[in-house]
Amino acid sequence: MNLRDIQRILKAEVLCGEQWLSREVKTGFGCDLMSEMLAFAGSHTLLITSLTNEHVIHTAEIMDAVGVVYVSGKQPAKEIIEKANHNNIPLLSTPFLMFECCGLLFTSGLKGCKRGNP
Amino acid sequence: MNHLNEEAESKPQLKLEFEIKERDFSVAGEAASKVKKTLQQLGLMPEAVRNIAIIIYEAVMNVVIHATHGQLKVIIIPEQVTVLTEDEGIGISNVELAMKEGYSTAPLEIREMGFGAGMGLPNIKQCSHKLNVKSQVGVGTVLEAIVYLSSKDRKS
Ligand SMILES: Nc1ncnc2c1ncn2[C@@H]1O[C@H](COP(=O)(O)OP(=O)(O)OP(=O)(O)O)[C@@H](O)[C@H]1O
Numbered sequence: 315m316n317l318r319d320i321q322r323i324l325k326a327e328v329l330c331g332e333q334w335l336s337r338e339v340k341t342g343f344g345c346d347l348m349s350e351m352l353a354f355a356g357s358h359t360l361l362i363t364s365l366t367n368e369h370v371i372h373t374a375e376i377m378d379a380v381g382v383v384y385v386s387g388k389q390p391a392k393e394i395i396e397k398a399n400h401n402n403i404p405l406l407s408t409p410f411l412m413f414e415c416c417g418l419l420f421t422s423g424l425k426g427c428k429r430g431n432p
Numbered sequence: 433m434n435h436l437n438e439e440a441e442s443k444p445q446l447k448l449e450f451e452i453k454e455r456d457f458s459v460a461g462e463a464a465s466k467v468k469k470t471l472q473q474l475g476l477m478p479e480a481v482r483n484i485a486i487i488i489y490e491a492v493m494n495v496v497i498h499a500t501h502g503q504l505k506v507i508i509i510p511e512q513v514t515v516l517t518e519d520e521g522i523g524i525s526n527v528e529l530a531m532k533e534g535y536s537t538a539p540l541e542i543r544e545m546g547f548g549a550g551m552g553l554p555n556i557k558q559c560s561h562k563l564n565v566k567s568q569v570g571v572g573t574v575l576e577a578i579v580y581l582s583s584k585d586r587k588s
């Protein structure tokens with residue numbers, strides 16, 4: 315599965331990083347807590363969150379996330395989108411709420427993260 | 433509260449220092465990002481780079497959230513990377529308890545920013561080979577985390 319598939323499944327708007335949508339996504343992680351995200355950091359993980367602050371972008375960069383999906387149609391401020399773009403992190407915004415968003419991706423075959431075995 | 437890794441201090445090294453100012457919520461991400469880029473340029477493998485970036489982010493965020501102000505030092509020698517934070521603040525009365533997953537004293541407004549899972553110190557432990565936390569209540573905290581680098585961690 316790549317980010318293009320994610321975008322289609324979630325009917326998502328691409329906020330930045332159109333050019334990176336061919337990136338492969340292996341696992342998904344839905345959470346609004348930075349340290350939780352970092353605890354499960356592995357490669358090729360898609361972050362799903364409802365938090366739109368700059369910390370999410372820092373966290374995504376540190377954990378080498380493939381991209382970030384904002385649920386409930388949330389959109390971060392312009393400076394945050396610019397920061398993500400600068401750090402090669404694609405941002406998507408889906409109208410689905412957290413539970414449905416994760417459910418849709420899971421039933422489409424995206425796996426969850428496992429502790430210590432990313 | 434002075435603590436130096438003597439071994440690391442006496443060898444040829446690269447030292448990066450950052451001032452952690454009161455309520456500066458951006459410094460953790462900026463420092464982690466800067467060190468990450470430096471380590472990538474030095475040819476370190478992604479996993480080692482990620483672990484070190486996570487340690488820096490969590491340790492500096494803890495200073496900003498729980499202490500008043502402090503300093504971050506990252507000392508890089510071929511065999512290891514040492515991450516050292518020293519802060520002035522309330523300190524930790526029970527370090528063992530603070531290390532427990534889920535333990536957090538973060539207030540509500542901090543939780544709303546996405547912190548306070550009580551996973552920061554456990555993450556640091558997970559990402560480092562050696563971790564030393566020394567704290568004095570009402571004075572401050574010194575955290576030293578070491579990541580050893582094997583030849584596998586270095587591309588070149
Ligand atoms: N530098 C520090 N000064 C004072 N207290 C600290 C410091 N670092 C950690 N603590 C204490 O230890 C607790 C646990 O820290 P830890 O980093 O594991 O979790 P947290 O910071 O509360 O939440 P998270 O890191 O998941 O966002 C903190 O809630 C705080 O009480």
Ligand SMILES: [Mg+2]
Nearest residue numbers: 490494552553
């Ligand atoms: Mg913390």
